[in-house]
Amino acid sequence: MQGIGGLAGSVAVLVWASVALADEALTVAGRQISVTEDGMGSATLAVDGVVMHENGVIYIDPEPQVVAGVTVLTGAAGAGGNACNAAPFVLALPESGAPKFWGPIDSCTYLVPDAQNSRVLFVSESSSNVSGRIRPDEVWMWTPSDGFTTPLGSADVGSTAAPGWEGLEGLAGAHPVEALKITPLMEALQAGFGEDYARFAERISDLGSGDLTEKGYLGQACLKFTCEEDWAFLYIDRATQTVFAAWNTSGETDIHRWPEDTKLWPEEALTALGERSAG
DSSP: OOOBSOOTTOGGGTTOOOOOOTTOEEEETTEEEEEEEOSSSOEEEEETTEEEEEESEEEEOSSOEEETTEEEEEEEEESOSSSSOOEEEEEEEOSSSOOEEEOOOSOOSOEEEEEOSSOEEEEESOEEEETTEEEESOEEEEETTTEEESOOOOOOTTOOSOOOGGGGGGGTTOOGGGGGGSHHHHHHHHHHHGGGHHHHHHHHTSEEEEEEOSSEEEEEEEOGGGTTTSEEEEEEETTTTEEEEEEEOTTOSSOEEESSOGGGSOHHHHHHHHHHHTO
16 A cells, blocks of 8 residues: 555546656655554544554645645545545644644545635535536635535536635626635634534535626525525625625524625615515
């Protein structure tokens, strides 16, 4: 088995191409990272001697990335064999505090990592033609604050580079999950919703639709089997480059809004939210 880098020869791990043998170590952000095998079909990932993960096979890209100010390494791990591709994970190495490990995600799909300023996207190479637009069949997102979002759904191939507000005009007919690729929008939502962002992201990433409006963009989505109760709403005001969002969850009477003060909301957004709230 090849541990750090060295993944050629396996379909699951072609992304991590640098070759290094198992039982080697590398130093990243002042920490020693090692992948070792026990000769009996098990591998161990450790940071400064502390075990972070154990699995049948573990592969790691030796080239670090900086995401939202945090040094991270991406990799893949799994049981080994041909039944299922090794699944992505993220190892975060903050300047202060203990390292953190996320994953592997629950997927057998071959996913390509794309590290960006504030997130890492994992995008499938398999794709579908939807209304004349080529989309990957599976997309996952990782951020330092929320970990993995499961899964985001489809996004345009070749459009994974995080755009700014200029990306708004590309949302014609787009599912609202595609709006989350606009970096300042996603950062605003994460800051506004805080710990609740993951619940919003889960709903806005499921069954839904969106399109440009006279004054911006409107997208709505919901969880497939509880659509009337578990939904999310996203509006972007073109003139002010401001995002307005809301989500609802079953068992709760109050709608979660950001900004909370509806006096700040544009009329077009409030009208659409009222219609959604009314069912």
